[in-house]
Amino acid sequence: MRRRNMRATTETTTAADQEGLYAPGVDHYTSPQRRDAVKQLWEEPVTFKILEYALSQLPRGKRLSVMDIGCGAGEGLHLLKALRATRSVPDLPRLTYRGLDLDEGLLKLAARTHHDEDDAQFWHGDIRTDIPEEPFDMYLSCGVPYSHLSADELLDTLTRLFKRVSRHKAQSVVVIDVLGRYSLEWVPNWGRARWPYRMSFFHSEQQADDVLMTFWDAQALTTCVRTASASAGCRVSQQQLFDRSVMVGRHTATGQFNPKLSPYRLLVNRLENGMPVATDELRMPEVPDEAPDSIRMFYSGFGHRWNAVLDYMSQRSRDLEPAVAGPMLARGLRAVEHTMASGLGAGHSLTAVITLDGRQ
Numbered sequence: 356m357r358r359r360n361m362r363a364t365t366e367t368t369t370a371a372d373q374e375g376l377y378a379p380g381v382d383h384y385t386s387p388q389r390r391d392a393v394k395q396l397w398e399e400p401v402t403f404k405i406l407e408y409a410l411s412q413l414p415r416g417k418r419l420s421v422m423d424i425g426c427g428a429g430e431g432l433h434l435l436k437a438l439r440a441t442r443s444v445p446d447l448p449r450l451t452y453r454g455l456d457l458d459e460g461l462l463k464l465a466a467r468t469h470h471d472e473d474d475a476q477f478w479h480g481d482i483r484t485d486i487p488e489e490p491f492d493m494y495l496s497c498g499v500p501y502s503h504l505s506a507d508e509l510l511d512t513l514t515r516l517f518k519r520v521s522r523h524k525a526q527s528v529v530v531i532d533v534l535g536r537y538s539l540e541w542v543p544n545w546g547r548a549r550w551p552y553r554m555s556f557f558h559s560e561q562q563a564d565d566v567l568m569t570f571w572d573a574q575a576l577t578t579c580v581r582t583a584s585a586s587a588g589c590r591v592s593q594q595q596l597f598d599r600s601v602m603v604g605r606h607t608a609t610g611q612f613n614p615k616l617s618p619y620r621l622l623v624n625r626l627e628n629g630m631p632v633a634t635d636e637l638r639m640p641e642v643p644d645e646a647p648d649s650i651r652m653f654y655s656g657f658g659h660r661w662n663a664v665l666d667y668m669s670q671r672s673r674d675l676e677p678a679v680a681g682p683m684l685a686r687g688l689r690a691v692e693h694t695m696a697s698g699l700g701a702g703h704s705l706t707a708v709i710t711l712d713g714r715q
């Protein structure tokens with residue numbers, strides 16, 4: 356079952372309204388190259404940690420209702436099913452899953468892919484206006500759909516969502532996935548919060564178009580959530596922020612917005628696959644003085660550890676062949692990412708997990 360197409364009613368249209376914006380996305384989501392070593396070993400563990408944390412915030416029931424905001428091809432459902440399959444959340448209840456998205460092509464792919472097990476439906480609609488009235492246990496998002504919205508639109512959308520939770524005296528967890536403002540991938544654009552972005556990393560013959568996206572840091576996102584919660588009269592009982600892909604975001608490989616940056620993702624994929632890499636190319640870059648203090652301090656501590664791993668490993672692995680030395684070095688660097696990323700907006704994506712208690 357799919358909901359009727361409901362047109363956006365807001366004045367400002369997001370580029371996702373543009374016909375065919377995600378046409379190359381259909382090829383990308385079906386390409387085996389999409390799940391490279393970095394995605395599997397660096398990114399997905401962070402995503403799973405976020406989901407495990409989000410699930411831990413909810414009382415265990417017989418079913419778990421999930422609304423996947425900007426679901427695209429249904430990646431959120433894949434992730435939840437993977438959590439159950441890998442037994443990291445063995446008692447994950449059966450799902451009532453609803454995906455909401457504007458893109459017909461991705462929704463068709465989602466419906467083709469997920470036609471079994473759990474109760475899953477994919478609805479065509481706009482996240483700014485078409486989130487249904489009935490409350491869900493989890494409002495999931497992944498793949499930064501909320502970054503399509505302007506800051507005002509995100510505020511309106513969250514306010515509307517929080518009001519539903521409050522009206523129904525529900526307990527819900529809201530996962531808000533956005534692009535990180537201070538990723539190394541786009542240092543030249545750090546001065547502005549909304550700019551034309553391009554998903555040129557899609558594995559597709561078709562060219563990706565420019566699309567206006569909003570980039571968030573911890574402070575701006577927290578303010579947006581607090582304002583929405585105050586105007587909706589819905590209490591936020593917990594908030595946790597997570598950075599994902601500090602050094603290995605997909606645009607480190609394209610060089611699209613920061614051509615001076617080393618292609619870290621390509622290099623790390625080579626390491627993980629046991630291929631030779633000149634370790635000098637992996638050194639941490641300089642971060643501009645104009646960056647906010649918290650961001651400069653973060654990168655300074657992070658870079659110190661990252662470079663220390665490079666120095667240590669290059670001295671000790673001189674006599675080892677790349678098939679052994681590469682994965683060893685990659686493992687050390689990965690540990691730096693996984694232990695130091697701290698939810699500031701200093702990665703490719705920033706994810707807020709908001710626990711709402713609408714009962715008071």
Ligand SMILES: C[S@@+](CC[C@H](N)C(=O)[O-])C[C@H]1O[C@@H](n2cnc3c(N)ncnc32)[C@H](O)[C@@H]1O
Nearest residue numbers: 371425426427430456457481482497498500503
């Ligand atoms: C990068 S994709 C992520 C898709 C999926 N969640 C994933 O992780 O693969 C962003 C999605 O947000 C959707 N989107 C953007 N603006 C939207 C809006 N206003 N309403 C509904 N969906 C929207 C796009 O169509 C696209 O499918």
